[in-house]
Amino acid sequence: MAKTAIPSTAAELEDMISDRSKVEQLMNDGDFPEVIKAYAKTIVEKDTDLKAQIIEQTQMGLADMLGDGTVTNEIKRINREALNSVGSGARSALYNKKALGARLDGTFDNIGDVVRANWHQVSKLTDREELLSKAAKANEIVNSYGSNVPADGGFLIPEQLRSEILSLSLETSVVRPRAMVLPMESLSIVIPTIDETSHASNVYGGVTAYWTEEAASLTESQASFGKIKLEAEKLTAYAEYPNELFQDASAFGGFLSQTLPQAVSWFEDDAFINGNGVGQPLGFLNAEAAVSVAKESGQAAGTILWENIVKAYSRMLPTSHGSAVWIASHDTFPELATMALNVGTGGSAVWLNNGVQGPPMTILGRPVIFTEKTSQLGSAGDINFVDLSYYLIGDRQSMQVAVSDTFKFQNDKTAVRVIERVTGRPWIQSPMTARNGSASTLSPFVKIAAR
Structure with a gap:
């Protein structure tokens, strides 16, 4: 130069x-x-x-790109190799260096270490000196992080391990990997939203554009805004373990590392889908914005017709056709696999054409996710077409573990309790009336009615 x-x-x-x-x-x-x-x-x-x-504006720009669909969510699974370091892969999206548990990073090797260090018989373990040293360091940093009830207490799980737990849980979660997850630095946050219910005469709740002559006066219009309040709820996971299991560090750590993420993701997911919003998240099946597709005239109970699927697709927001997914109960598979498109007196299967290859796992080009957490076959919500980018998850980003030796003393077991604070609810509050005035409203949450 x-x-x-x-x-x-x-x-x-x-x-x-x-x-x-x-x-x-x-x-x-x-x-x-x-x-x-x-x-x-x-x-x-x-x-x-x-x-x-610059960093803030870059992050906001990326968030806008994700929010308007410029960047689509094509990654459906987590690269486990990326979990080997905090700053990479899915964990980096979940890890927050400002979270309470970040001060404990590097103290414990795994979640099993956290529990064993808090065990009442830790002095009998072969690695007791190392565990007691780690426990002493943890106690210097935190005595109790119970947000509402001081008695919650317990050990705060290091942020590195908390993010790993949630990263692994993404493997089995339906909602969290596809929703908009917002960190919460307090027990509640307020999220702005556009108060929009119709496109019949305007967009964004009141913005209208006009064709105007030169020098003519302009007609004023403005958007209408609302707000959604997310309040963290307490999710508690509880389990009892034989005291003998605590003696084996590797076995216990491996067992907890497998079972805890699955338990957390299971009950989170269930609430994000079915929750009633009272002391728990509001699931998308119970959202005010959800629309329901009625059954066909004369349709038999517990059946799924191709017409149900087509009409559900037509009720999705047009901007969400590229990001929505089908979420269906596992017991809908026989109906989906055998549903047919009738043409005159004939017809043919529309999902499976032969029994040689596996199912395509897409319907009308969008992925199909089977789960046992939705309604059973024939009930409302047994199959749904949803865009989960319209679902908000508020994550308090702290997780605690407590160990009790008294509750199951007579059984020679130790009780372990894990507390997480999280919430969730749909971002929009009502279905949308289309520009053409159609009687069929639109929504990012579409379910098929009971049959």
Whole structure:
């Protein structure tokens, strides 16, 4: 690069750009881009506030891209190799260096260590000195992080392990990997939303565009805003373990690392789907914004017709056709596999064409996810077409573990309790009336009615 002094202030940059001959020389030498990059680097390194603003704006830009569908969620599974380090893969999206448990990172190797260090008979373990040292360090940092009830207490799980638990739980979760997850630094947060119920005459709850003559007066319009309050609820996982299991560090750690993520994801998922919103998340099946597709005339009980599927697809918000998924009960499979498109007196299967290959696991180009957490076959919500980017999850980003030796003393067992604070609810509050005035409203949450 040419021996050009790198500007260190906006004034120096202006002086350099004002010197036409200098700029032309830099351009001819191909050094102009390098000088500008060097200037930007110098300014960012000197101005930490500017650096923070750049990072914030970049994150906001990425969030906008994700929110409007510019970036689609094509990754359906977690790369387990990416979980080997905190700063990579799915864990980096869940890890928060400002979370309460981040102060304990590096203290414990796994969740089993956390529980064993808190065990009443830890002094009898072969690795007791190491565990007691870790427990002492943890106790220096936190005594009780119960958010509502001080008696909640317990050991705070390190953020590194908490994020790993949730990363692994994404493997079995239906809602969390596809929803919008918001970190909560307090027990409640307020999320702004557009108060929009119809596109019949405007968009965004009141914005209208007009074709206007030159110099004519403009007609005023504005958006209508609302808010959604997320309040963290307490999810408690409880289990009892034989005291002998605590003696084997590797076996106990491995067992907890497998069972805990599955338990957390199971009950979270169930609430995000079916929750009634009272002391628990509001599931999308119970959302006010959900629309229901009526059964066909004369349709037999417990059946699924191709017409049900087509009409459910037609009720999805058009902007969500590329991101919505089918979420269906496992016992809907026989009906889906045998549903047919009738043509005159004939017809043919529309999902499975032969018994050689496995099912395509897509319907009308969108993925099908089978679960036992939705309604059973024939009940409302046994098969749903949903865009879960319209579902908000508020994550308090703290997890606690407590161990009791008294409750199951007579059985030589130790009770382990894990507490997480999380909530969830749909982002929009009502179905949408289409621009063409159709009687069939639109929604990102579509379910087939009881049959």
